[in-house]
Amino acid sequence: PDNRAWWKESSVYQIYPASFKDSNGDGIGDIPGIISEVDYIHKLGADVVWLCPVYPSPKVDMGYDIADYIDIDPQYGTLEDVQKLARELKSRGMKLVMDLVVNHSSDQHEWFKQSRSSKSSPYRSWYHWHPGKVVDGKRVPPNNWHSYFGGSAWEWDEGSQEYYLHIFAKEQPDLNWEEPKVVTAVHDIMRFWLDRGVDGFRMDVINFISKVPGYPDAAITDPTSPYQDATELFANGPRLHEFLQGLGAILKKYDALSVGEMPGIKDPKEILKGVGFDRGELNMMFHFELVEIDHGKERKFSHQDFSLKRFKEITEKWQNFMYDNSGWNAIYLENHDQSRTVSRWCSDAPEHRVASAKMLAAYLGFQAGTPYIYQGQELGMINVPKEWGMSEYQDIECLNHWKEVSARYRDDPAKLAEYRREYQRKGRDNARTPMQWSTAPHAGFMKSDGAAKPWMKLNPSYEFINAAQQVDDPDSPFSFWQKVLSLRKEYIDLFVYGDFELIKGTLEDEDILAYRRFYGKEEATIIVNWSSKVLEKTKAELGVSGAWKTLASSNFEFDDASSKVRLLPWGLVVLFRS
Numbered sequence: 001p002d003n004r005a006w007w008k009e010s011s012v013y014q015i016y017p018a019s020f021k022d023s024n025g026d027g028i029g030d031i032p033g034i035i036s037e038v039d040y041i042h043k044l045g046a047d048v049v050w051l052c053p054v055y056p057s058p059k060v061d062m063g064y065d066i067a068d069y070i071d072i073d074p075q076y077g078t079l080e081d082v083q084k085l086a087r088e089l090k091s092r093g094m095k096l097v098m099d100l101v102v103n104h105s106s107d108q109h110e111w112f113k114q115s116r117s118s119k120s121s122p123y124r125s126w127y128h129w130h131p132g133k134v135v136d137g138k139r140v141p142p143n144n145w146h147s148y149f150g151g152s153a154w155e156w157d158e159g160s161q162e163y164y165l166h167i168f169a170k171e172q173p174d175l176n177w178e179e180p181k182v183v184t185a186v187h188d189i190m191r192f193w194l195d196r197g198v199d200g201f202r203m204d205v206i207n208f209i210s211k212v213p214g215y216p217d218a219a220i221t222d223p224t225s226p227y228q229d230a231t232e233l234f235a236n237g238p239r240l241h242e243f244l245q246g247l248g249a250i251l252k253k254y255d256a257l258s259v260g261e262m263p264g265i266k267d268p269k270e271i272l273k274g275v276g277f278d279r280g281e282l283n284m285m286f287h288f289e290l291v292e293i294d295h296g297k298e299r300k301f302s303h304q305d306f307s308l309k310r311f312k313e314i315t316e317k318w319q320n321f322m323y324d325n326s327g328w329n330a331i332y333l334e335n336h337d338q339s340r341t342v343s344r345w346c347s348d349a350p351e352h353r354v355a356s357a358k359m360l361a362a363y364l365g366f367q368a369g370t371p372y373i374y375q376g377q378e379l380g381m382i383n384v385p386k387e388w389g390m391s392e393y394q395d396i397e398c399l400n401h402w403k404e405v406s407a408r409y410r411d412d413p414a415k416l417a418e419y420r421r422e423y424q425r426k427g428r429d430n431a432r433t434p435m436q437w438s439t440a441p442h443a444g445f446m447k448s449d450g451a452a453k454p455w456m457k458l459n460p461s462y463e464f465i466n467a468a469q470q471v472d473d474p475d476s477p478f479s480f481w482q483k484v485l486s487l488r489k490e491y492i493d494l495f496v497y498g499d500f501e502l503i504k505g506t507l508e509d510e511d512i513l514a515y516r517r518f519y520g521k522e523e524a525t526i527i528v529n530w531s532s533k534v535l536e537k538t539k540a541e542l543g544v545s546g547a548w549k550t551l552a553s554s555n556f557e558f559d560d561a562s563s564k565v566r567l568l569p570w571g572l573v574v575l576f577r578s
């Protein structure tokens, strides 16, 4: 009845290869570097490693622009290195998941080079080509779709005299899944890796692969721009589930893990079809509602206050919906596209940052779903310093945005300062600084004997946030995460397969988040103080009267005898009874 599966009982550690560990002193992390730290990940207690793209790529978007799907970028290593990594993980009972980026390729992929070579190329139909429209004697793109990385989603190709579609950068042309050869090619790529010991895939924007036919205009949501957000015209296209079932058939043969990254879908009923246990599509999905909670009117780089009440509602909605419909959640707060949550939603002040990191681990780690931990999250890494200038930022999303607004608001320094604050709060570069291993030069990320420097500037916080100091410190965020992951294993019925419910007496509270998990006679209550305040509550309000066993706690005073509990800043408690 539980539809049990290995990928439900696992937790996943995500690696951003360029920034994890450099083995050869060129300043760029690599696969041999990862192999040298497999024991670290094993010690944390993760079961699966998800490797962000390591394929040959011009890296306009840090590898999410792939020039060859069945090889490894020499910067990161070789095919042999990947197989060695898979073996090293396997020997510790762990698994390897790769990133599959097949909504688009790089414009340097052979397929696209062929496709753009002429209108009669056999590869022409592999991408979305269109002659455009003529308005007032002028040639314009076929529709008003914007690119997530700025400007129109259509780029004019001088050579072959047509536009091609790119939902992301112009160097990331969208593959045309209406061409059956594209679908076959993707299936071949999957088998290639599965046959080489890879255990599954994280699938980049996989819900974007089916576009509404005819490329209709998107509704105007930003009257100040000629280009509009068209997500609804491709986030859940007419052939999506048919395509996912094609992928699912292969995944099933290999008993592989699959997690779809699915932005832009707010209606769980629709998307549930993609992860329903018996539908033969994907195992689980990343939704975006939590990580977009602080996006403002102008999307990501405009301000919106964080609301814990809203955060709780979204959490509960996805927990219950998946539970009630045999779907499965991928639970995450951080990844290579999100900033560091300690800084973003809690407090990275010296007196609060450790408690904040543990509180976030307790919020996330005891929910139903498969938890994803992004490198450095287990240490409570924080955002880049507020003083950093624009020259330290490297991400195409942020830099393109800056180019656009610094022209548009040339005479409005206050507005520009506001955008700068938003980059420091939410920019993707916050997650991409090198991993902080120790207080050694370059934070132990790379050797220090050569002239090379890390490809991206280190966050100076490595002096006080680093793995070497945390691994053997029982009070560290690392040790707390270790505890969370081992409790998930110890109480597998309860924490993996149990039901979920927010505690009634706390629904309206903007400082406290509390939830119950229950399975048969077993029951756990997780309470966190999402604030820097000291709070006092009655046990009745929190639903924890009577005798409970404490499985984990921090900054929290619970005593069986009294009727009250004290929640110190960013405190947490995990209670159990049966």
Ligand code: TEU
Pocket (backbone or CB within 6 Å): 061, 064, 065, 101, 148, 168, 204, 205, 261, 263, 300, 336, 337, 397, 428
């Ligand atoms: O991200 C998809 C995606 O929706 C991003 O545009 C995301 O919304 C953005 O980072 C939020 O500001 C995936 C990858 O994770 C990302 O790294 C890639 O840049 C993108 O696809 C294109 O492949």
Ligand code: CA
Pocket (backbone or CB within 6 Å): 022, 023, 024, 025, 026, 027, 028, 029, 030, 075
């Ligand atoms: Ca290297």
